[in-house]
Amino acid sequence: MSDDIYILGISMTRFGKHPDFDAVDLGAQAALTALADGDVAMSDMDVIGAGNLLGGPGGFGQMLQKQIGQTGVPVYNVQNACATGATALRTVIMAIKAGEADMGLAVGVEKLSGAGLLLGGSKAADRDTWTPSGRVGAIAPTDGRIGTITMPGVFAQIGMQYLYEQSYAGVPLELFARISQKNHAHSTLNPLATYQKELSLEQIMGDFMVAYPNTRPMCSANCDGAAAAVVVSGDRLATMSAEQRRRAVRIRASVLTSDPYTEGCQVLFDVNTLTRRAAEAAYAQAGVGPRISISSSCTTASRPPSWCTTTT
Amino acid sequence: MVMVPVVDYLRLEPEPHLCAHECTSCGARFFDRRNACAACGGQGFVDAAVATDAVVTAFTIVGFAAPGIEVPFVAAILDCGGTTVQANLRNVTPDADHVRLGMPVRLTTFSMGEDTAGNEGIAFAFEPAEQGGNA
Ligand SMILES: [Zn+2]
Numbered sequence: 476m477s478d479d480i481y482i483l484g485i486s487m488t489r490f491g492k493h494p495d496f497d498a499v500d501l502g503a504q505a506a507l508t509a510l511a512d513g514d515v516a517m518s519d520m521d522v523i524g525a526g527n528l529l530g531g532p533g534g535f536g537q538m539l540q541k542q543i544g545q546t547g548v549p550v551y552n553v554q555n556a557c558a559t560g561a562t563a564l565r566t567v568i569m570a571i572k573a574g575e576a577d578m579g580l581a582v583g584v585e586k587l588s589g590a591g592l593l594l595g596g597s598k599a600a601d602r603d604t605w606t607p608s609g610r611v612g613a614i615a616p617t618d619g620r621i622g623t624i625t626m627p628g629v630f631a632q633i634g635m636q637y638l639y640e641q642s643y644a645g646v647p648l649e650l651f652a653r654i655s656q657k658n659h660a661h662s663t664l665n666p667l668a669t670y671q672k673e674l675s676l677e678q679i680m681g682d683f684m685v686a687y688p689n690t691r692p693m694c695s696a697n698c699d700g701a702a703a704a705v706v707v708s709g710d711r712l713a714t715m716s717a718e719q720r721r722r723a724v725r726i727r728a729s730v731l732t733s734d735p736y737t738e739g740c741q742v743l744f745d746v747n748t749l750t751r752r753a754a755e756a757a758y759a760q761a762g763v764g765p766r767i768s769i770s771s772s773c774t775t776a777s778r779p780p781s782w783c784t785t786t787t
Numbered sequence: 788m789v790m791v792p793v794v795d796y797l798r799l800e801p802e803p804h805l806c807a808h809e810c811t812s813c814g815a816r817f818f819d820r821r822n823a824c825a826a827c828g829g830q831g832f833v834d835a836a837v838a839t840d841a842v843v844t845a846f847t848i849v850g851f852a853a854p855g856i857e858v859p860f861v862a863a864i865l866d867c868g869g870t871t872v873q874a875n876l877r878n879v880t881p882d883a884d885h886v887r888l889g890m891p892v893r894l895t896t897f898s899m900g901e902d903t904a905g906n907e908g909i910a911f912a913f914e915p916a917e918q919g920g921n922a
Contacts, residue, residue, distance in 0.1 A: 603902060603903045604902040604903055604904050604906065605791040605899075605902045605906050605907075605908045607791070607794075607795055610819040610820045611794040611795060611796060611818060611819050611820070612794055612795030612796075612820075613793065613794045614791055614792075614793055614794075614899075614908055615793060615899065615908065617793075617794065618852075618853065618856070619849070619852050619853070619855075619856030619857075619860065619862075619875075620793065620856075620875065620910060621793070621794065621873060621874055621875065621910075621911075622862040622863065622864075622873035622874055622875060623847065623849050623852070623862040625849070625851075625852065625853075627847075627849075627851070628847045628849050628862055631847035632845040632846065632847050632862065632863075632864055633845070635845040635846060635847065635888060636844055636845035636864060638888065639844050639845060639888040639889065640844075647883070648883065683850065683851070684848070684850040684859075685849075685850055685851045686847045686848065686849045686850065686851070687846075687847055687848035687849075687850070687883060688847075688883070689847070736815070736825045736826040738815070738869075738871060739864075739871025741817060741818075741819075741825065742818075742864065742871045742872065742873045743845065743864050743871065743873065
C-alpha cells in the first residue's frame with residue numbers, strides 16, 4: 476500500500492471585492508471548479524476540510540454542502556489564523572493518511588472587504604469608574620495605550636526588531652519599500668491577485684503611513700476570495716484514468732507547527748522560530764533541501780517583511 | 788482619592804515600576820494572570836520587579852488606529868534589563884528622525900484623568916533617558 480498523497484484538482488477565485496457573493500458562493504465556486512479540474516464529483520469525496528476565519532457563516536463546511544452536495548460525509552470546520560485554508564488541506568491529508576478516506580475536498584474562504592482593522596481598537600467603555608478587568612486588570616482598552624496590537628503595527632515591530640538584531644545600518648522605510656516594490660511587480664503576473672499594478676519605490680514610500688515603516692501599499696488589503704483542492708490517495712489514484720494520473724501532483728510534505736516559547740514571545744510574536752521549524756520539518760519529510768524547493772508561508776495579514784519569515 | 792494603575796502589573800509604590808509574574812521553576816516572566824508557565828509548565832510564581840531603565844529594540848509609529856486613539860503615537864518593544872516589555876513612547880517627536888532603535892528610555896507615569904468617583908487612572912509609558920535629548 477502506498478502512503479503517497481496527491482492533489483487531483485485545484486482552483487482559486489479572483490481575490491478582491493465581491494459584494495454580490497457571500498462566503499458560501501465563493502467557496503462553492505472554488506470547490507466546483509476544483510472538482511471539475513480533477514474530473515470528479517462531490518459523490519466521490521469521503522471527507523471535507525472547510526476553513527474560514529472571518530466574515531463567513533458559522534459551520535461553513537455544512538453550509539457549503541447544502542449548496543453543492545449533501546452526501547453525509549464527515550466535515551471538519553477549522554480555524555487557524557493565517558493558516559486556516561492550509562489547515563483545511565492538511566486535515567484532509569491526515570484523514571487520507573489515517574485510512575479513513577481515499578479522496579477529500581479542502582476549501583478555504585475569507586470575506587474581509589470593508590472589515591477594517593482586524594485586531595485592536597478602543598471599545599467604548601460602559602463603566603464610568605476605573606475598574607480593573609481581564610487578564611491584566613486593565614481599566615481601559617490597552618491597544619494604543621500600551622503599544623499596538625494592530626497587524627500593520629505588530630509586523631512593523633517584528634521587522635524592526637529583526638533590523639535591530641542584525642544591526643542594520645540603512646533606512647528601514649526604504650528597505651521595507653523595496654520588498655513591497657518586488658511584491659507589487661510580481662502581482663502583475665497573477666491574474667487572480669486583487670491589485671495587479673506595478674508601483675515605484677517613490678510611490679510606495681510616499682503613500683499613507685499606516686504604521687512606520689509600513690505604508691499603505693505594504694499592507695494586505697482586506698478582500699474576498701476562496702481556494703479549493705481535491706486530495707486523493709496514491710492507491711485510489713492508481714485506479715483512475717491516465718489523464719487524471721498524469722495531472723495529479725504529489726504532496727511531498729505537509730507539516731504544521733505552533734510557536735514554541737521564547738523570551739518575549741508573549742509581548743511580541745516570535746514568527747521566526749515556528750516558521751523555521753516548519754520549513755526544516757517539511758524539507759526533512761520531503762527529502763529535499765531549500766536549493767531545489769520553494770517554500771512559502773500562507774498569510775493574510777500585513778506581512779511585508781517576508782525576509783524575516785520565509786527561508787526560501 | 789485613590790490612584791488606579793492602567794493595568795495591574797503597573798505598581799505605583801514605592802516608586803512606579805512594572806511587576807512580572809516570575810516562574811519559580813525556570814524564571815520565565817509574564818504580565819498576565821497565569822494558569823501555568825508557558826516555558827516549563829511550572830505553577831509557582833513570584834512577583835518580580837522589572838527594571839525601569841530600558842532600550843528600544845523595536846518600534847512603530849502608528850498613523851492609523853481605531854477611533855478614540857490619538858495618532859500618531861509611538862509603540863515600542865523594550866528590553867528592560869532582560870525582560871521584554873511593550874509600551875508607548877512619550878515625550879519624543881513621533882517620527883523616524885527622533886525615535887531610533889537602541890535608544891535608552893526610562894519608565895514614566897501620567898494621569899488618565901478622574902472617574903466619576905474622583906479616582907485617578909494612572910498610565911505608563913517610556914521616555915528618552917537623555918534629558919532634553921531628542922524631544
Ligand atoms: Zn517556567
